Amino acid sequence: DWIGLEAQKSTKRIYPLGKVGCDILGYVGSINQKEYVAIAEEIKKLQDYILKRDQGEPTILPEGFDNPLEVRARLKELQEKSYTINDHIGKTGIECVYEEKLRGLHGKKVTEVDRRGNCIKELASSKKPISGKKVILSISSELQEYAEALLSHNETVRHKRDPKRMIGVARPWILGGAIVAMDPKTGEILSLASYPRIDPNDFIPSQQPKNKKNKQHAIAQWLETESFVADIWDGKKVLERERFSLVNNSFYLEREKLTWERYLDTILPPESSVRRAVDTIGSVGKAFDMISSFKRLMCLSGQDDPRSLIQVLYSDPHHAAIKKGTPQETREEILIQLSKNELEVSKLKIFLDSVLHNVKFNDDKMLVL
Structure with missing residues (x-):
């Protein structure tokens, strides 16, 4: 025995395979x-x-x-x-x-002690702890990891295999996917792979300050908390996604900063008229001028519904009307109000046309604005 030292048994949860099978095991x-x-x-x-x-x-x-x-x-x-x-x-x-x-x-351990607090004996009312039951899955860890590697690698080649399917569709930062492998003879599920993955070990509490901080950051990422998303927008954190290298036969992290262009890539197809219109704006100053011009037109039109104004400004056959139509009486009223300041309206319309004229659908014009 060492004076001043005391050894105690304890349990610690650990997921030895890390991210493998994370969605099956949970946390x-x-x-x-x-x-x-x-x-x-x-x-x-x-x-x-x-x-x-x-x-x-x-x-x-x-x-x-x-x-x-x-x-x-x-x-x-x-x-x-x-x-x-x-x-x-x-x-x-x-x-x-x-x-x-x-x-x-x-x-439960019930003991008899003397007046000094020393244990004399353990009483019969004590109860030994009972371990939980084991749950054995039919999942093959090797096949599970292989399936997850396939999903991760597929992220980089999916659009190449079916290029026609991706035309006119914005490409998300992470596509995601799943694989289910079953033994046809027994019906046993051998793999339930999904992508992206998390590490359930990050949800295990740690008393070490450095590990605790790292785990808190990781959990915020896995759960996509408001603070984590805010840090992405503020440029304090970068976008991350897991990739698999066939050359090195290992997973690695790919990182990219969220820029305005990167954001547009994830929500707008590169060939869409809306994307081209947004690219035409080019600067915060021009965007401000465009919004100010439209607000001025709203004021001159004498009404509060921007959709009705767009319908009147872009009513020729080249432009597709908004699904929810504007009553004829409202259209005529807007035209009367705009005609009172014809010169100013003309200048403001020319400025808006520099951005919106090539956007066919009036609904999309509202999106640009």
């Missing part, structure tokens, strides 16, 4: 108030039923149970699991679905 996290209250309410509901039954009062069997014995067994199970507000429970995947089977039962 654990602190029990939240809603989950804790739900368990407490279920316990109280079962206790009330048993109390009324023992007292001979007429009562209805709780929903989901076939007989009183099942109610008593469920209550005993919940009480022995002893959920507390500090517990960690399964949040997603297998961790969540089989939470009660994986959890096991808490033990």
Whole structure:
């Protein structure tokens, strides 16, 4: 024995394969108030039923149970699991679905001590802890990792294999995908791969300051919290996506800063008239002038609906009308109001045309504005 040193046994959750099978396994996290209250309410509901039954009062069997014995067994199970507000429970995947089977039962050690607090003996009322049950999946870890690698690599070649399908469609930063592999002889699922992936180890609490901070940042990314998205927009963080290299036979991270051009690439097809119109604007100054010009036209038209004004300004056959049409009376009223300041309206219209004239659909013009 070493004076001043004490060894204690403890458990630590770890996912040895990291991201492999992350969506199948899920992750654990602190029990939240809603989950804790739900368990407490279920316990109280079962206790009330048993109390009324023992007292001979007429009562209805709780929903989901076939007989009183099942109610008593469920209550005993919940009480022995002893959920507390500090517990960690399964949040997603297998961790969540089989939470009660994986959890096991808490033990209890009752000892007799002397007046100085020294342990004399352990009493018979002590209970040994019971480990949770094992859940064995039919998933092949090797096939699962291979399928995930295929999905990651497919992100880089998908558009090349079917180029016609991608014409006129904006390409997202991450496409995503899934693979299901089944043994046709037995029906067993051998792989349930999906992309993108997360690392469930990041959800395991750490007491080391550096690891704790890194895990908090990772969780914010996996859950795409408001603060994480805000940091992307503010340029404090970069976009990240996982890729697989066939040359190195390994995963790697690809990073890119979110620029205005990168953002437009993800929401607008490169050949769309809206994208060309936005590119024509070119600067914040011109964008401000365009909005100011349109607001001035709104003021001169004497009404508040921008769609009606667009319908009147671009009503010739070259332009496609907005689906929700503008009444003829409203159109005539707008034309009368605009005619009162014909010269100014003409100049403002010419400026708007420099951006909007080649945008065929009036709905798309509203999008540009």
